[in-house]
Amino acid sequence: MPGDKEKNVHETNITAVASFTRQDIGKNENVITTIISPFTSHEVKLTGDVDEALKFALDHSDAQVVLTPERDRKLLWKIDLHLMPILCLLYCFQFMDKLSNSYASVLGLRTDLSMQGDMYSWTGSAFYIGYLVFEFPASRLLQKFPVAKTLSIFIILWGIILMLHATPQYPGFIALRTILGMLESSVTPANLLITGSFYRKEEVFLRVALWFSSNGIGTMLGSGAIAHSLVQYEDSYSIAPWKLTFIITGALTVVIGFIFMFHVPDTPANAWFLNEEEKMLVVERIRANQQGFGNKHFKMHQFKEAMFDIKTWLIALFAFASNIPNGGITNFGSILLTEDLGYSVPEGLLMQIPAGAVEFVGCSLLAFAASYVAKKRLFWAMVGTVIAVVGECFLAFSNNHKLQLAGYILYSIAPVGFICLLSIISSNVAGHTKKVTTNAIYLVSYCVGNLIGPQTFLEREAPNYKTAKICIAAFGVFSIAILGAIWFVYWFDNRSRDRMSSDAAEDFALIDNHEFADLTDKENPLFRYEL
Incomplete structure (x- = not known):
């Protein structure tokens, strides 16, 4: 039923406040969270098989850098x-x-x-x-x-x-x-x-x-x-x-x-x-x-x-x-x-x-x-x-x-x-x-x-x-x-x-370092195309 589908999507996306940890990196079986892509209606699992930039970001997570x-x-x-x-x-x-x-x-x-x-x-x-x-x-x-x-x-x-x-x-x-x-x-x-x-x-x-x-x-x-x-x-x-x-x-x-x-x-x-500081700033950029x-x-x-x-x-x-x-x-x-x-x-x-x-x-x-x-x-x-x-x-x-x-x-x-x-x-x-x-x-x-x-x-x-x-x-x-x-x-x-408002986009934004999850443009609800 439409109402059940809506409920399941919302419940799935509630877990999007989860975060990546250094122990998860490189482990494809470690599912950090699951979302439903609003553009494909497919289930997207965020695992430890992420972008290499995330490893660097987590290794330097304690550093405070400001990109003026x-x-x-x-x-x-x-x-x-x-x-x-x-x-x-x-x-x-x-x-x-x-x-x-x-x-x-x-x-x-x-x-x-x-x-x-x-x-x-x-x-x-x-x-x-x-x-x-x-x-x-x-x-x-x-x-x-x-x-x-x-x-x-x-x-x-x-x-x-x-x-x-x-x-x-x-x-x-x-x-x-x-x-x-x-x-x-x-x-x-x-x-x-x-x-x-x-x-x-x-x-x-x-x-x-x-x-x-x-x-x-x-x-x-x-x-x-x-x-x-x-x-x-x-x-x-x-x-x-x-x-x-x-x-x-x-x-x-x-x-x-x-x-x-x-x-x-x-x-x-x-x-x-x-x-090292400049490398962190590149990641932020x-x-x-x-x-x-x-x-x-x-x-x-x-x-x-x-x-x-x-x-x-x-x-x-x-x-x-x-x-x-x-x-x-x-x-x-x-x-x-x-x-x-x-x-x-x-x-x-x-x-x-x-x-x-x-x-x-x-x-x-x-x-x-x-x-x-x-x-x-x-x-x-x-x-x-x-x-x-x-x-x-x-x-x-x-x-x-x-x-x-x-x-x-x-x-x-x-x-x-x-x-x-x-x-x-x-x-x-x-x-x-x-x-x-x-x-x-x-x-x-x-x-x-x-x-x-x-x-x-x-x-x-x-x-x-x-x-x-x-x-x-x-x-x-x-x-x-x-x-x-x-x-x-x-x-x-x-x-x-x-035009599309979705719980997936809102919850996805709460994940630390979500930018480096190695998702495709169709999987990522925050992605926009450059013209």
Whole structure:
């Protein structure tokens, strides 16, 4: 009967005044309390299998810390100073690694490896096949083992693999591209986990934008400082310039891997640059996230929730649609500039420098606007995506080479949508297994889009590649519509939660350190989505 159900829910929630103790931590059979989630109507048991942040909070429960606005600003600045440069540098280098294939394509790679037909297209797709296959295993490894140390090992290995690109014939080159994709599949989920554990929800978008848009710096350095220099002085080298491209970028990556290993902490609790009081203040700062540092145990119910959540698949659909253009332009950008738009090889490499600058500055400015002007990150993501689609249309439908070049450069702001949804996963997906699963699905979709992208460049249509250009514009328009749908779903869910009054929410708020119970966004009655 309705009345009995209401009574049972209330009686269950009366026990919510219970608290976690240090003895409960790590013991899944220790049920602290039980609530009925008002959003799923399912029973939710709070056990000792909680977030790692709770262990730290309980160990320091006797300490009295006060987070004033001034201390908060100083702490945020200190975290930024120690984390953001290395995260940005890592992303800069990994994108140089991806673009090395594009640079090599106009420096003699295709000739020396006797590539014909769609053989070069498969060098781009092979990378994302490896990425696709290994994304779930990589995400699981990052959950189970210390995230920064695990990532640093991946970085060092992919740097070695990249240097080996200079040695094989075509079959071996394809194999190495596949392995490279497997190893690089770890970088985005790891950076996202690290960022989410140090920053509040509202701070994440700008930080993710800074390190992700450092791809633009990688473009400027790779095309200008490395590839262009190799072309200018190619007669001075004893080996082919395309081989030097892989050797130089690979060696730089190995160096950054070792720096990352010793510099970046796995969680705020073992951050070498924070004292004990500052570590406690970080924990206090991130309480508002209703999330903590992470949980190393795989939870099947969270996995299922991620798989059956419509928001997961809307986010994945955006990753797929927006990265078909990305996969094509990343691998064929140099070829379009030199063979379609008619620039010489040195000129074509230099023309990529303004594109890199637009990506870094444009994406960062839009994220800054979302943090300090109109605080709606999905709105600014849509603004950036519309600008990118205008550029895609210039590239696809104009016959004026200058307008096509402008379109190519404008397209560089397109990653802001992808960046926004990365930050959305960090902010809006709670429960560590659910977050890792959603992130993996998002990046698998990213891989599928990037894998398809190069295949739209048909050899028989060279050098104009009309089909590919139309696909770029069409999927760009589609991605705008998906962003709008995601915005609506989050807005509607928040509105429904605000209207719903429940004993569960009131009682849940009474549990000490409830923010670190490793509940999903659907299980937690106090959770609200960032727009």
